[in-house]
Amino acid sequence: MALARAHVLVCTGTGCTASGARDILAKFGEEIKAKGLDKEISVVETGCQGFCEGGPLVIIYPEGTFYTHVKVEDVAEIVEEHLLKGRVVGRLLFKEPMTAEKVPNYSDIGFYKKQHRLVLKNCGHINPDSLEEYIGAEGYEALAKVLLTMTPEQVVEEMKKTGLRGRGGGGFPTGMKWMFCAKSPGPKKYIICNADEGDPGAFMDRSLLEGDPHAILEGMAIGAYAIGSDEGYIYCRAEYPLAIKRLKQAISQAEEAGLLGQNILGTGFNFSLHIKEGAGAFVCGEETALMASIEGRRGMPRPRPPFPAVKGLWDKPSNINNVETFANVPYIFRVGAEEYAKLGTEKSKGTKVFALTGKINNTGLAEVPMGITMREIIFDIGGGIIGGKKFKGVQIGGPSGGCMPEQLLDTPIDYDSLIAAGAMMGSGGLVVMDEDTCMVDLAKFFLTFTQSESCGKCTPCREGTKRMLEILTAITEGRGQEGDVEKLERLAKSIKAGALCALGQTAPNPILSTLRYFRDEYDAHIRDKKCPAGACTALIGYKITADCKGCGLCKKVCPVDAISGEMKGQHTIDPNKCIKCGACMSKCPFKAIVRG
Amino acid sequence: MNKITSLEDLRKIKAASQEKTEARKNNDTQIIIGMGTCGIAAGARAVMTAVLEELAKRNLTNVAVLQTGCIGMCQKEPLLDVVRPGEDRVTYGPVKPSDVPRIIADHLVNGVVVEDLVVAKIPNKE
Numbered sequence: 111m112a113l114a115r116a117h118v119l120v121c122t123g124t125g126c127t128a129s130g131a132r133d134i135l136a137k138f139g140e141e142i143k144a145k146g147l148d149k150e151i152s153v154v155e156t157g158c159q160g161f162c163e164g165g166p167l168v169i170i171y172p173e174g175t176f177y178t179h180v181k182v183e184d185v186a187e188i189v190e191e192h193l194l195k196g197r198v199v200g201r202l203l204f205k206e207p208m209t210a211e212k213v214p215n216y217s218d219i220g221f222y223k224k225q226h227r228l229v230l231k232n233c234g235h236i237n238p239d240s241l242e243e244y245i246g247a248e249g250y251e252a253l254a255k256v257l258l259t260m261t262p263e264q265v266v267e268e269m270k271k272t273g274l275r276g277r278g279g280g281g282f283p284t285g286m287k288w289m290f291c292a293k294s295p296g297p298k299k300y301i302i303c304n305a306d307e308g309d310p311g312a313f314m315d316r317s318l319l320e321g322d323p324h325a326i327l328e329g330m331a332i333g334a335y336a337i338g339s340d341e342g343y344i345y346c347r348a349e350y351p352l353a354i355k356r357l358k359q360a361i362s363q364a365e366e367a368g369l370l371g372q373n374i375l376g377t378g379f380n381f382s383l384h385i386k387e388g389a390g391a392f393v394c395g396e397e398t399a400l401m402a403s404i405e406g407r408r409g410m411p412r413p414r415p416p417f418p419a420v421k422g423l424w425d426k427p428s429n430i431n432n433v434e435t436f437a438n439v440p441y442i443f444r445v446g447a448e449e450y451a452k453l454g455t456e457k458s459k460g461t462k463v464f465a466l467t468g469k470i471n472n473t474g475l476a477e478v479p480m481g482i483t484m485r486e487i488i489f490d491i492g493g494g495i496i497g498g499k500k501f502k503g504v505q506i507g508g509p510s511g512g513c514m515p516e517q518l519l520d521t522p523i524d525y526d527s528l529i530a531a532g533a534m535m536g537s538g539g540l541v542v543m544d545e546d547t548c549m550v551d552l553a554k555f556f557l558t559f560t561q562s563e564s565c566g567k568c569t570p571c572r573e574g575t576k577r578m579l580e581i582l583t584a585i586t587e588g589r590g591q592e593g594d595v596e597k598l599e600r601l602a603k604s605i606k607a608g609a610l611c612a613l614g615q616t617a618p619n620p621i622l623s624t625l626r627y628f629r630d631e632y633d634a635h636i637r638d639k640k641c642p643a644g645a646c647t648a649l650i651g652y653k654i655t656a657d658c659k660g661c662g663l664c665k666k667v668c669p670v671d672a673i674s675g676e677m678k679g680q681h682t683i684d685p686n687k688c689i690k691c692g693a694c695m696s697k698c699p700f701k702a703i704v705r706g
Numbered sequence: 707m708n709k710i711t712s713l714e715d716l717r718k719i720k721a722a723s724q725e726k727t728e729a730r731k732n733n734d735t736q737i738i739i740g741m742g743t744c745g746i747a748a749g750a751r752a753v754m755t756a757v758l759e760e761l762a763k764r765n766l767t768n769v770a771v772l773q774t775g776c777i778g779m780c781q782k783e784p785l786l787d788v789v790r791p792g793e794d795r796v797t798y799g800p801v802k803p804s805d806v807p808r809i810i811a812d813h814l815v816n817g818v819v820v821e822d823l824v825v826a827k828i829p830n831k832e
Binding site for chain 2: 114194241254376
């Protein structure tokens, strides 16, 4: 085949696959063949391009045209119009949510313009199943440089100079972690990649594994060289079948090419990698529980110290880093520590990938330099709130993190400023909430999650989260009492102090931060038995005012026949039958139905 | 893939792979072919094929081959434009597949405009 004049890049990340990218990929193949273009156009399957809201995504080069929400039925038109005749299919272009302007080119879209993609650079641009394409994108250069020109001590020193902090949550300096493990005595050491991403709303690790698996392998191999390990594990949850498939493929390709295995690049360095599939327990993201799970035991944390660097997997010194941390490593060693440390803030270097979800226009992955404000992420990259509603808060760091209200939107984001605000970086999941979200209900949602994921080993977490959840449930159902808030605060303090692992210690965070910034909502639930956001169904009711013209629309739409009234006469709602779905209110053309 | 045992091996694979994905970069050197209905009827497909063959033969990877719709000069189709960075954009027509090697060799590679086929020159704005 001569060189292809055009490349059709179809995103086959999990998001786009769920909305039909596989069929689109196949259809492109068929249509291009039918038009006799298969010798001059190549169809490439890529990992996640990050703009999941617009999926399924198709990018066509050399023009760089960006098509969103592509359906199988659209493929024939794209092939006929764009690939054969060179005319862009206007109706499939991306429209900016704020201005409704059509943007043909990938690089001009607001969502991508403000991003700084180092870690995600390859995601969506190379074929994750092709080792050649990864090498073409400067892949394995860092590993070669490290193995051929640096000693393990120099690698650790270089890592310390970057100031990179662990991207999995706690933000511990990666260079220090590597140093502790490198200095730990013993002939056998392990390096582990924590790919047990479990926060609701976080999907950056999955996208990295799916879109650029070789980068993780390269980062792990460099880490292994630095700490003196020859064997590694990737602990990935079985709920990520595509990530596991691509990882397995990448490992076997790298082994075949001699980039993993014995005597890598003729330097005498040996490194082999295994994948361990986890069953998807949240607690297995905690490092000691994760290692127990690899060993075949129940995934439960144990007290630290001893830290894994001293006594880890099978009691051997082990180093464990998150997927995104490893994904930073090849870039760092390609450009050098000094260049890397130019990005970010004083104490938080580099970039961070955030997963944008919730009531936001542009759901997807955003990689930004540390120190950017939350306002830029949510409004410039995220495109603002769905339906032009009012921003209320953003939950950052999942169930272990906290929420940030509007007055903190302009705080520069780094590890320390988030802790000061009562949240934490966590893995970087951002769940955006609008005026219709009840903050008590939100705290209840996250506590339900931590409660059901609690492993049950220590009492503060097992019993404490259960009691907190009971109190929250009572409040949202109108059974809240004076003193409940104080009880919650006391329980939160005890759990924070007493729980065995970080998951328990951080479980009260959603309650504490909502109490800190939205105390009035708790009071309204408890004292006035009202939910200001109108989300807690037990506390709201619907009434038809005298503005009713008797059109009967509400009666028709009510699913439980709770509305009665004659045509052209006043209608009424039977509160005993009403299930508070709100369907009547949104249907009424005269705004005669009110909450209250 | 063969075993990679040295930095040279790695660099060779990198260079080969980058050639294959050259189309995904922004290339300033472009060949643009008129692919409106008029262009296709006048044989633009054959011209396109000839362009791709010639580029492959000469191993020119850093050229973007683009299409465009009808620009209103249908009697001169098939139209073919050559863009070299920093120079005027030159429109040729009517182009036969047999003209393509000459245009690529003289103009695209060596920078000498094939005057007898020129329809128009669009001055470079920079």
